[in-house]
Amino acid sequence: MRLLLMSDTHLPRRARALPERLLADLPHADVVVHAxxxxxxxxxDLxxxxxxxxxxxxxxxDGPALxxxxxxxxxxxxxxxxxAVVHETGPAQGRERRCADRFPDTDVLVFGHSHIPWDTTTDTGLRLLNPGSPTDRRRQPHCxxxxxxxxDGELRDVRLHRLPPRT
Known part of the structure; x- marks a missing residue:
């Protein structure tokens, strides 16, 4: 099962649309996750x-409608x-312990909020993933x-995709 993970799109505030490269990957994904x-x-809707x-x-x-x-x-x-998917997990310091305690029956937690890509595994085996933002890199080098x-119950082939700068 192919997954596409994203967060913090902030449309139309940070960009007018999702990047074309991400949109081109949508048909190849069985599941799209947005944190x-x-x-x-x-x-x-899109x-x-x-x-x-x-x-x-x-x-x-996100407002009342969302x-x-x-x-x-x-x-x-x-x-x-x-x-499991959640937007905020709190500060980076202590994140692994907080998330392992909050999501004990979870293999993978996808989160957002910081716009900073993150990929770690807790001592309990919980994998934490933040895909960053495809539209608002903030202080990161890339969207x-x-x-x-x-x-078969495993997460494989995790890949971070760096997008070209918007023109």
Whole structure:
């Protein structure tokens, strides 16, 4: 099962649209995961129209309309892989312990908020992934998103995709 992971799109505040390279990857994904801060409903509508399945949560910049359509925390079983999605996990210091305690029955937690790509594994085996932002790099060198594969209860082939600068 092919996954496409993104967060913090902030459309149309930070960019007018999702990057073409990310849009070109949508048809190849079985599941699109968005870890919040969509800002507009049009992005959710677009992903729902162009994707087989969308798992998303709302973020701190998402208003009442998105909060009515999305949960604060999402859980899914993807071919035996126990996935959770949340927008905020708090400061980087102590993140692994906090997340392992909060999500004890989870294999992979996808989160956003910081716009900083993150890939670590806790001492309990919980994999933490932040795909960064495909539209707002903040102080990072690149806008980013991730792809991965879920198969037989395992996450494989996690790849961070760096996007070219917007013109």
């Amino acid at each position: 919040g801060d969509w800002v507009d409903e049009a992005t959710l 992903l729902e129209q162009r994707s087989r399945r969308v798992i998303g949560v709302y973020g701190n910049n 909060r009515a359509r999305l949960p604060e925390v999402a859980h899914a079983d993807l071919d035996g892989l126990r996935l 980013t998103y991730m792809t991965a594969t879920a198969a």
